[in-house]
Amino acid sequence: GAVVSQHPSWVICKSGTSVKIECRSLDFQATTMFWYRQFPKQSLMLMATSNEGSKATYEQGVEKDKFLINHASLTLSTLTVTSAHPEDSSFYICSAYPTGPYNSPLHFGNGTRLTVT
Amino acid sequence: QKEVEQDPGPLSVPEGAIVSLNCTYSNSAFQYFMWYRQYSRKGPELLMYTYSSGNKEDGRFTAQVDKSSKYISLFIRDSQPSDSATYLCAIAGKSTFGDGTTLTVKP
Numbered sequence: 001g002a003v004v005s006q007h008p009s010w011v012i013c014k015s016g017t018s019v020k021i022e023c024r025s026l027d028f029q030a031t032t033m034f035w036y037r038q039f040p041k042q043s044l045m046l047m048a049t050s051n052e053g054s055k056a057t058y059e060q061g062v063e064k065d066k067f068l069i070n071h072a073s074l075t076l077s078t079l080t081v082t083s084a085h086p087e088d089s090s091f092y093i094c095s096a097y098p099t100g101p102y103n104s105p106l107h108f109g110n111g112t113r114l115t116v117t
Numbered sequence: 118q119k120e121v122e123q124d125p126g127p128l129s130v131p132e133g134a135i136v137s138l139n140c141t142y143s144n145s146a147f148q149y150f151m152w153y154r155q156y157s158r159k160g161p162e163l164l165m166y167t168y169s170s171g172n173k174e175d176g177r178f179t180a181q182v183d184k185s186s187k188y189i190s191l192f193i194r195d196s197q198p199s200d201s202a203t204y205l206c207a208i209a210g211k212s213t214f215g216d217g218t219t220l221t222v223k224p
Contacts, residue, residue, distance in 0.1 A: 006160070034212045043216040044161070044205070093160045095212075103149040103168075103209040108160035 003027055004096050006109025013084055013116055021079045021112045023094030029074035030096035034106070035067075038091045050077040084116040118143050123206055123215025132224050136193040140206035140215050143187070149209030150182055152191045154202045155217070161205055165191065196222045 003026040013019045023033055033050040048069050049057040056069035066088075068080040077096075081088055093111040097104045124139045138152075149168050153161035165180040167173045167189075173180045179192040193200055203217040 002163075004160075041219075044214055046212055049212065091158065095160075105149075105151045105163050105166045105209055106207070106212070107163060108153075110160045111158065113158065 002098055002105075002107045004094065004107045004109040006094055006112055008112060009110060010113045011115070013114070015085055015116055016083055018080055018082045019084055019114060021081075021092055021094075021114075023077045023079070023096070023109050025075045025096045025098075025107075028096075028098040030077075030098065031074065033071060033077040033094055033096040035069065035077075035079050036093045036095070038093060038111075040091075044093065081114065084114070086116045089114055089116045120144065120147075120211055120213060121206055121208055121215045123218055125216070126203075126218040127221065128218055129221045129223060130196055132196060132198060132222055134196050134222070136191075136196050136200070136220060136222075138191040138193075138204050138206075138218050138220070140189045141187055142189065142208060144208075145184065145187060147187075147208045150180070150189050151207045151209060152178075152180055152189075153205040153207060153214070155205060156202045164204075166209075193220075196220075198222045198224050 005024045007022045035047045036044040047062045050069045050071040052071045058064045071077040095106040095108045121142045152165040154164045155161040167180045170184045177194045181190040201221045203219045205217045206215045
């Protein structure tokens, strides 16, 4: 149980275009989802917290106008990288808690590798 | 102070060795702890989920929590090359993680 599906797993886009990444909780509801960014051989860096039905909370230094997050339902959050540039190339990962006890473990998607050319 | 600090790596061991991975945490109120394993270019997968003090065993993996010293450990017995990955410790209810320890098990 507690499966998080992330799509696409790999995407290449041209500089200046936008890319949308989907994160779905397949067998549980998630009021809160998280988006991370990870550069090669570095740790997970929390970008934002996505809350169903309300605005996302962004970490310091993350541009909210560049990384648009929408959490329209209890099973789906999307991250849109707008006007992508080569420096946005990275590995993006989402995670979610099953709604319920605060002490539930996080479950992760399998990540999206974004390459901006 | 970070909520959880992880022993830095990388760690390289021969196949069959016992591996010990360690973290400390800052708040004695934390009660639930997790270990994740992350293979290259994959999302982290939940390996162990433990509550309070004591040990939890799952096959070759044992998670240990020492609340008196705010120390959590993951032991891997009879390590295999397939265990080569980055291991992350985490606190339940938190969205941040230790920096990870990269383990390489050499055949």
